[in-house]
Amino acid sequence: MNTVTDQSYKEMIHSIIVPANLSVQDQVERYRPLTEYLQTETPERLYRFRRCNEWSIFAFDQDQLGVTPGYKMNDDFDALLYFDKSRIKDNLKHFLNDPQITQKLREYIGQADDSQITMFADQFYNAMAQQLDKDSDYISNLIQRKINFASFSENISSADMWGYYADSSQGFALSYDFRNGNYTVCDSCRTKFQCSTSKNCTLGRYR
Template identity: 25%
Template sequence: MLDFRKQFQEIIEQSYIPFNIDKTATSDVWSNIYKLVLPNIPEKLFRYRRIDDKGYTIESFKSKTISLCHAGMFPDKYDSYLYIDQDKIHKDLKNALKDALRITLSHITQKSPEIRTEKATKICYYRECGYTDEQIIDKILTDDYVDFCNNIGVAIKKQESRFRNPRNSAKIACFTESVQSKYMWDRYADGYKGFALEYDLRQCIFKYNSLGMNVNLFPVIYTDLRPDVTLDEGNIHTYEYFKQIGDKNWLNFLSSMISVNQLYWYRAYLYKDRKEYEHEHEWRMLYYNLEDENDYVAIPDVGCLKAIYYGPDISQKDKQELHRIAVEKGLKEYDVDLDAGSRRYDLRVTVIK
């Protein structure tokens, strides 16, 4: 599976979907990604659940839904917190501004009718004063854009953690490949007092697509360093700025020079610290619904739920309630216990008949 995850990292990082590309090309890229992913989705993926005081996890199980949340709700502060080189973006944006101003000066020389009057008047005035074109560019940068350039650091600081808030971000549900992980039972199932659900998610993408829902399932990529997304964020930042100042010529020029990769909004959620989390063997369901800015959201499980596993220390009251729901759903049931008859540190799984 590690070999597959490495292959997935390569294809997801090398694939590129410009934001203004036609749907046919977009489909081709997604098709190539899922040609790798689909055959490698395990038959069984598990989700560990704690039993919360308000009963949300039991209600979700009962209502046949999968609950998801944005990355900022996860305890790992580095989850979806990306690395951005502010100095490079500052430098690149200044260069982009200079290039755009050179285009403007050229259009003024050619007496293009599309030049904005106020900009042409200022540049012609500087030329009459004897400034060279490069001097004019430096002066306009200093007079008109110095505040913006100086505030790039503040703007980028906000961008670094923007995938960790509910606005315009994906909602995430986490799954793992084993139901016998002591670490997972302890950390994510309330110290063995919770339960785990077994899903067969191999067909889930097709099922969600048929419902018109933007849901994807990917393996987590474990790395030693945070991904450097300076290029992606720099392109977004520069494009949005030129769009904001409303110069059509500059925007057209930039559109021919830079592009934003649509896959960036998926890759951003898929990297975790190898040292701390590789043993979790995590898969992530990403659900995009840009109209929903809540911390949590629930989507139908589309019939992918297959079984429930009861933790070693689950209370009899909770187990009986879950058992009633499992019987109604026709799910398989299992007990998870310590293997007292062996010297190994294993958990024993026993089917409940």
């Protein structure tokens, strides 16, 4: 990505807000700018390196992709969501110490003096900091335990990929084109909504 694209991507990510009480269809609409962007930026070819074992041959024959939860991945950083909690807390503290914010709090609370304003700001900060710690741990655990991943490479000639994932070049590699966003022939998945038959989905199996 170039600098302009990086900035536009950042702005797009920060503009997407998806309340938990939205319907699945409405959530899909909120995510649409991101999904369209990813389809545009997805490389023409992505490669999957496999060993010549029973599972790989079966998956190839059935046109399936193996997926795995984050905590089982070879590299935890591939599925590790990072929160700079110290920076978030510092920004929150600076925000609450801003004289303009203090004045707004004074107007909102009414007859509170400076000590009461400070106490309220401290209580608010502590509550938000505790919630941040709680939510970040929950989200990290959710990604590690509940979301499944499949890894690909853009480089068919990668010696590392052939060596590690294709059994020292004795295996094989498959080429995939995900640019159209249709990852499976499943009618339910093509609707982009929650699949009622996900346990039997032909897209993925645990490896």
